[in-house]
Amino acid sequence: MSRIPATERRAALAHAALAVISRDGLAAATTRAIVAEAGMPLASFHYAVASRDELLRDVVELVVAEEGVAALAPLLAKAGSIREAAKLALSGYLEFVRRDPGHEQAMFELTQYALRTPGLSDLPAEQYARYHALATELLDAATAQLHPDWSVPMPDLARLLVSFTDGLTLAWLADRDDAAAARSIDLAAVAIAGFAREKVRA
Amino acid sequence: MSRIPATERRAALAHAALAVISRDGLAAATTRAIVAEAGMPLASFHYAVASRDELLRDVVELVVAEEGVAALAPLLAKAGSIREAAKLALSGYLEFVRRDPGHEQAMFELTQYALRTPGLSDLPAEQYARYHALATELLDAATAQLHPDWSVPMPDLARLLVSFTDGLTLAWLADRDDAAAARSIDLAAVAIAGFAREKVRA
């Protein structure tokens, strides 16, 4: 084990923890499993971080700091309407979930655990504030491209969008029904487009 | 401890387990915590049930068997439109969540745990099939009362409805923002009503 400053070790541990949680679940993310994933001796754990819960706090913040939906923005470029844009973005998101279901499961597990843990109960609010901000950015990008008039406030629509993606994900994780998920997305796209008054296109 | 047949003890343990999970979370639902909640000696646990995971299976099935949204149907009686009906039902549901947040958290925790646990991975699909069936019943009740024509298949709309309630619940659990949740419900109600062509009323 080469010499690594504590702050770097801390970051490495957070990444390792996220990997373990994605693969095996939060319950399996013991201190020993995390250091094994990171290739460190056990003692490095409490040298780099005060407690397991504090490391989990790092994990949530790591997740929140990630780009997230930035990868979806390019999809909008192909869209000629709000409905199409919504469908492409939601389909792209579901594809992302399908590619690594464990990652999204990890998000849910972390949120639920944080809600139950005294020292971490403030995290979920941050987490969802970030989600809502990301959704707003995506809606802004679509607006900049298609110039619709929205009949509802953008933050409210963003929250609706996040709620729907969460629910879509939970249902798909539970029954893995691709076709049903696709139909849900179609409906949601129509519903979202219903809040936009689009300008006529050439 | 009076003499109780094993099957009754098993049911009592499932109820006790649900109580513990709702109050303290799934991680706190140890065999000892569950039997303490049920007022039984520890040994009764493995006499009534083969393992902890099998008991959790019982808990999920207990939950799935429960009425659930039946209490929301009466709310529809006051509604004069689909939009109003949706708003009343969703508000009623959120009120239910607000009254006992731990219960809904327990649902999410159980689903996630089951997905990760080899012997229980079939449960979430059942669970969500039940949710979708319940949502369909509620939509049917609204249809019977207001006689709209729906532009989309009822099962698809039911799945959308469940997805939205899940997402609504997750977001509210995270930030406890009542006002934002109410605005989400308003938007969702409009969106749902958008799929209905309502007959003119007198």
Next chain:
DNA sequence: CGTCGTCTGGGACAGTTGTCCCACTTCGGC
């Protein structure tokens, strides 16, 4: 070149967990 703070890693600790065993008591059917 020495020394002091930073980092390493092996080992150990106490607490908790799921599960099991065994001696005991109670009940229903003969």
Next chain:
DNA sequence: GCCGAAGTGGGACAACTGTCCCAGACGACG
């Protein structure tokens, strides 16, 4: 009334957990 089956409950076990300690090694700065 008796006896086998069903139910009870105290105690124990091995495994695993988060956390901590301590002796040693390294590297930068004087």
